[in-house]
């Protein structure tokens with residue numbers, strides 16, 4: 001199977017214009033892998049990413065197999081990555097380096113293979129592109145290797161960028177979560193509280209009909225609702241008895257404090273977190289704090305986190321109170337519908353209460 005020069009040019013132009021129109025990362029990776037597969041008429045293509053810290057290789061995209069990870073020094077891909085050298089093998093089954101575990105698992109027979117290591121801009125190997133089985137039982141040629149090398153170098157750049165963006169995203173989320181836990185720890189809450197609030201918020205956002213990306217975002221930032229508590233004195237924060245009015249006023253400043261800590265960030269994630277910190281004590285009827293905002297003027301992130309936070313607080317045991325039973329919690333939400341909480345959110349919560357109880361059970365304090 002070969003293409004003449006004109007066909008090859010058409011293939012490349014079509015592929016590039018295809019890829020240029022894809023904005024979603026997941027889809028983009030699939031397009032890149034398709035390009036590598038089709039440019040050499042291979043049956044399958046996998047994009048392998050090197051995890052240096054754990055010395056593993058894992059599949060970011062793989063035809064026909066679930067994502068897998070394996071020891072980075074094993075198999076033909078491990079070999080290519082370790083030596084930073086492309087491989088072209090037309091008798092895979094008889095190659096001593098071949099690890100047939102995946103074939104065994106999937107019932108697929110690998111016969112021919114090419115592997116091209118991918119490098120980032122600093123010439124560090126970040127993974128490899130692997131194509132398997134040239135179609136119509138043919139073997140891969142030197143020209144195929146050349147084409148694949150070309151496609152791989154094009155793909156590597158994009159993949160490198162995607163990995164970097166994912167890393168930044170992951171770092172941001174981790175930082176936010178740690179900050180959230182820090183805020184809660186100061187007031188002797190458990191880390192599970194923020195975890196549960198995150199999950200309840202995500203579910204409410206989903207039931208409310210927010211787009212998936214917004215649901216994810218809220219899940220990431222709702223643990224930050226009490227970050228402002230890092231600015232409240234210990235004597236008040238952990239006072240064993242009830243707070244007097246003056247102390248209560250100080251306690252209430254945590255909403256604005258949290259907002260102030262985060263408000264100047266340009267990061268979309270922190271901007272969203274600042275909304276949650278600011279508005280999680282506002283009430284639907286306008287009698288909350290700090291700004292007595294009312295109804296749908298309260299950002300949906302604020303309205304959702306308010307419900308999630310209270311639901312979790314009521315159902316958990318604290319130093320100063322026992323956990324409420326479910327009947328009492330349900331009664332409170334019915335009573336506070338349209339007062340403390342967005343009535344529509346209360347309906348969704350009550351209708352799907354079992355799902356919320358399931359989350360509570362899954363992330364219960366130990």
Ligand SMILES: [Fe+2]
Pocket residue numbers: 225226254280281
């Ligand atoms: Fe709070």
Ligand SMILES: [Fe+2]
Pocket residue numbers: 193225226309
């Ligand atoms: Fe909380």
